[in-house]
Amino acid sequence: MISLNKYNQKRNFNTTAEPESVIKKSITELVFVVQKHAASHLHYDFRMEMDGVLKSWVIPKGPSMNPVDKRLAIMVEDHPYDYKDFEGIIPDGNYGAGTVMIWDNGTYTLADQEGADNVEKKLKSDFEKGHLSFILNGKKLKGEFALVELNTKDENTWLLIKKNDQFACNDDVLQEDKSVISNLTLENLESFENLKN
């Protein structure tokens, strides 16, 4: 059952510019977004479209292009599709207060679509099984990745892992620290947004 109730409960749309919850889908390709978020702790949010919402994970250390790095990914509440376009400041006093920057975005496909007559059905069943393999076509993140759920008591604990392919490398992709929308760093975005207010 797809629902954005948890997302709504945490937010007051009179005091934050974050998008209100509307369930919608891409017309053609599935989308993903990675937001860099300077909340009480700096982290990255990885979100991928599934069934009209954005499935969301907090990646405390951010994604890596190195297959050796297994990055902790904590699954959080589904976000509305329009959240992929949110860049700006969540004001003090609101849930997740701080600056949000669109660090990367693009489209994705299932890594193994063969034999899947219905890609979305396969996607959902892989998600339920706690093992998703997908190919990102972003500006920074490219190639095959996996999200794997850990068998811990806390059922929200996953790992984000880069698979070995021609895009895998040792370079720290987080050094590319500008927004793919505004071309500003998080710090510059914050200053710029504060000037507008």
Ligand code: MN
């Ligand atoms: Mn966040």
